[in-house]
Amino acid sequence: MTTMNPSAPRPARPIPQGRNRFERAMWLFMRFSGLALLFLALSHFGFQHIIVGTHQLTSEDTIVRWGLAGESITLAQLFWRLYYGVMVLLAMLHGLNGLRQVAYDYLKNKVVYNVFMAAAAALILAATALGVIALIVGVNASGAAEALAR
Amino acid sequence: MIKVHLKIKRFNPEKDKKPWWGEYDVEVEPTDRVLDALHEVKWNIDGTLALRRSCAHGVCGSDAMRINGRNRLACHRLIRDEIQNGQITIEPLLGLRVIKDLIVDMEPFFAHYRSIMPYLVNDTDPGPRERLQSPEDRARFDDTTKCILCAACTTSCPSFWARGEYVGPAAIVQAHRFIFDSRDQGAAERLEVLGDSNGVWRCRTVFNCTEACPRGIEVTKAIGEVKQAIASGKVR
Numbered sequence: 001m002t003t004m005n006p007s008a009p010r011p012a013r014p015i016p017q018g019r020n021r022f023e024r025a026m027w028l029f030m031r032f033s034g035l036a037l038l039f040l041a042l043s044h045f046g047f048q049h050i051i052v053g054t055h056q057l058t059s060e061d062t063i064v065r066w067g068l069a070g071e072s073i074t075l076a077q078l079f080w081r082l083y084y085g086v087m088v089l090l091a092m093l094h095g096l097n098g099l100r101q102v103a104y105d106y107l108k109n110k111v112v113y114n115v116f117m118a119a120a121a122a123l124i125l126a127a128t129a130l131g132v133i134a135l136i137v138g139v140n141a142s143g144a145a146e147a148l149a150r
Numbered sequence: 151m152i153k154v155h156l157k158i159k160r161f162n163p164e165k166d167k168k169p170w171w172g173e174y175d176v177e178v179e180p181t182d183r184v185l186d187a188l189h190e191v192k193w194n195i196d197g198t199l200a201l202r203r204s205c206a207h208g209v210c211g212s213d214a215m216r217i218n219g220r221n222r223l224a225c226h227r228l229i230r231d232e233i234q235n236g237q238i239t240i241e242p243l244l245g246l247r248v249i250k251d252l253i254v255d256m257e258p259f260f261a262h263y264r265s266i267m268p269y270l271v272n273d274t275d276p277g278p279r280e281r282l283q284s285p286e287d288r289a290r291f292d293d294t295t296k297c298i299l300c301a302a303c304t305t306s307c308p309s310f311w312a313r314g315e316y317v318g319p320a321a322i323v324q325a326h327r328f329i330f331d332s333r334d335q336g337a338a339e340r341l342e343v344l345g346d347s348n349g350v351w352r353c354r355t356v357f358n359c360t361e362a363c364p365r366g367i368e369v370t371k372a373i374g375e376v377k378q379a380i381a382s383g384k385v386r
Contacts (some may be wrong), residue, residue, distance in 0.1 A: 012384040016330075017339045024380055025349040103352075104347075113279035 026097055033090045040087040069138040077138075085135045092128040096121060151177045153235060154187055158199065159241040161248050169248070172196070180230035184217055184238060188224055188252075208364060211300030215252050216241040219300035221362040243305035245314065259301050262317045265311040265343050266325040271336025286356040294327040294372050296365040303359035303369050309352045316352040317343065319359035319369045326372040329385060341380055350377050 049056075052061055066084075067077035099120055107113040154176055161169035177189040185206055192199045203213035213224040214256045217232055218239050232238050239326065246254035272281070304310050304318035325344055328334045344350045350373055359369035379385050 013332075015383055019342065020346045023349070024345060027351050027377065028381055031278050064285060077253045096378050104300060105309070108313075135258075 017018070028099060030094065033094045037087070037090050040083070040090070044084075044087065066135070067138050069140055071138070073138065081135050085132050088128060088135065089132040092124055092131070097122075097126045118143060151181055151242070152229070152233075153177055153236065154229060154242060155237040156191060157239045158189055158191070160199070162198075162250050163248070166239075178229050180228070180233075183225050184227045184232055184240070185213060185224040187229060187238065188240070189229055191258055199265065200249075200253050200384055201289060202253050205277050209298060211298035211364075214243060214300035214302040214305070214364070216243060220308045223300060223302070223364045226364050243301060245305045245307075245311045246301070247317070254305075256301060257313055259320065260299075262304075262321040263275050263299065263324060266291070266321050266328075266340050267336055268324045268328065269330070270328065270334055271339070272333055273335070281333045283332055288336075290332070291327050291330040294330075295324045296367050297323050297327070298365060300362055300364060301313075302362040303367075306358040306362035308356055308358065308371075309351075309354060312353065315348045315349070319353070319373060321372050322353075322376055323348055323367060323369055324372055329376065329379065337379075337385060344376055345380050350380065353377070 024072040048057060065077065065080045067081075073081070101116060103113055103116055103120070107116055156174045156176060160166070160172040174191045174195050176187050176195070178187050178190060179251065183205060184204075188199070188201055193203065195300060201215075201222045201224075203225065204210040205212070208223055208226045211223070214221060215224055216222075217224065217227055218234060219241075221243065222232075224240075229238070240252065242248050242252045243254050246256065246259060247285070249255050261315075264275065277374050278305050297321060304320045307316070307319055310316050321346065325340045329337045329340055351371075353373050355370060355374070357370050359373075360367075360371070361371050
C-alpha cells in the first residue's frame with residue numbers, strides 16, 4: 001500500500017515543449033532585454049547627466065569615448081561602442097516585438113497585419129543596422145573636426 | 151427600503167438597431183442583492199428584460215455582468231455596496247456577442263474552456279483504489295479549483311476584448327488546475343494549446359482578471375505560473 005508522506009518535497013516534473021516555441025522565445029526576450037535596457041539606459045543617463053554633467057556635455061565627449069573612424073581604438077573605446085551597440089540593438093528589437101503585439105490586437109485582417117509588420121520590420125531593422133554600423137565605424141573624422149572647431 | 155435608480159443597457163437584436171439605456175426606479179432593501187433589484191424590474195416593471203441567473207447564491211456563475219463598470223456577479227453584490235448617488239449602472243459582459251439585454255453568447259468562452267481539456271488525463275491503472283495525493287500536492291492547485299466559469303475574468307481582459315481568439319484567463323485557470331495536479335499526465339497537450347500564439351503569451355499582466363474574480367482566485371498569478379512552467383519546462 002502506498003503511504004502518504006506530507007513532508008516529502010514535491011519533485012519538479014519536466015514538461016515537454018509545444019510545437020510553437022516562437023512566442024515563448026519572444027516572451028523571454030522581452031523580459032531579459034527589458035532588464036538589460038533598464039540597466040543600460042539608466043547607466044547611460046547617469047554617465048551623461050550626472051558623472052559628465054548635463055551642462056558640460058559636448059560632442060567632444062562622444063568623440064573621445066567612441067574614437068574616430070578609421071583609427072585604431074583603445075579597449076575603453078571598444079567597450080563604449082559595444083555598450084551602445086547592444087543598447088541600440090536591444091531597444092529596437094524590444095520595440096519591434098512590442099509593436100507586433102499591438103498590431104496583432106488591432107489589425108484583424110491577416111494581409112493588412114502581414115504588410116504592416118513587414119514594412120515596420122524593414123524600417124526598424126534598417127534603422128538598427130544604420131545605428132550599429134555608425135557605432136562600429138566610429139565618429140566621422142571630418143564631421144568631428146567641424147564639431148571640435150565649433 | 152431605499153429607492154434605487156437602475157440604468158440597464160438594453161438590446162434586442164430583433165427590434166433594436168443599437169443598444170439603449172433602460173431606466174427604472176425600484177424600492178429595495180440596502181442589504182438586498184443587485185440581482186433582487188433586477189428581479190424587481192423583470193417581475194414588476196418590464197417583463198421583457200432578459201437576464202441569466204440560476205442558483206442566485208454565487209455558486210453557478212450564471213449572472214456575471216458589468217455592474218458600475220466592473221465585472222461582478224449580480225447575486226454577489228449588495229445594493230448598499232454598489233449604489234452611487236442613488237444609481238446603479240448595469241451592462242452585459244464585454245467581448246462576447248449580446249443575445250439579448252444582459253445575456254451574452256457564452257459559446258466562444260466555453261470553446262476556449264474545452265480546448266484546454268478540463269478533465270483529468272491519466273491512462274495508467276490506479277489499482278484497486280483512488281489515486282492518492284499528499285495534502286501539499288493538493289494544496290498546489292487549490293486556488294484554481296474555485297473557478298465557477300462565470301466569465302467575469304475573461305470578459306474583463308483587454309487582450310480578450312481585442313482578440314477573441316485569445317484562450318483567456320478562465321481557460322488558463324482551468325488548465326492550471328490540471329497542469330499542477332500531481333495525478334494528471336495531460337500537461338503536454340494542454341501546453342500545446344497554451345504555448346501557442348493565442349495562449350498564455352497574450353496575457354500582458356493587466357490584473358483585471360484578478361480584480362474581477364468573484365471567487366477571489368489569484369488569476370494573474372496562476373497565468374504567471376503557467377507561463378513559468380512553459381518557459382522553464384518544469385512544473386513545480
